Amino acid sequence: MKSAPIQRPPDRQRTRRRLSAQLKVGFALSALLAIALLLINQLLHTPQAPQGIVNLQLAGNAAYTRDILQSWSPQQQAWARISLLLDFLMVALYSTTLLLLTRRLLIDRPGVRERTAGRWVLILFALAAVSDCIENLLLLNNLKEPGDLFSLVATFSALVKFTGLLLGSAGLVIIRAARRHPLTHA
Secondary structure, three states, rough: OOOOOOOHHHHHHHHHOOOOHHHHHHHHHHHHHHHHHHHHHHOOOOOOOOOOOHHHHOOHHHHHHHHHHOOOOOHHHHHHHHHHHHHHHHHHHHHHHHHHHHHHOOOOOHHHHHHHHHHHHHHHHHHHHHHHHHHHHHHHHHHHHHOHHHHHHEEEHHHHHHHHHHHHHHHHHHHHHHHHHHOOOO
């Protein structure tokens, strides 16, 4: 006996949309570049910088930055420069992908709360991208001659970036959860 194929109700078929080609490419390229940056970061691990470039991002002062740079060989410093330059490409990729994803999740959400949350998520992702670029510029400058102000502002920018990405991602989860349980009219 053959059983009839299970058919979804029409409502579910309409709400399940495939990801656009732009989003798929954005996710794939972001993942590949993230893996490349992680591999480069492995080359930068030293006792003074056990997390590699992350320690440089969060150094906070010129003395700790100098300690990290002195623990790196000239080849490692070249890899750090390459990592920071590649991170500009990563910023462009991840921010574009996250903005496209946010817009996609807001397509069929006409509610005021969802739209407001979506605007905040977009602002948080844009803020994270801008602060990531500022951080990279300051860190590239610190590779030449570390300064307390540049180290402190780079650390602050890194914290703003991480906070923006974390809160923006949480906002996406909230928007996505709102899509799963639409309001019913009584």
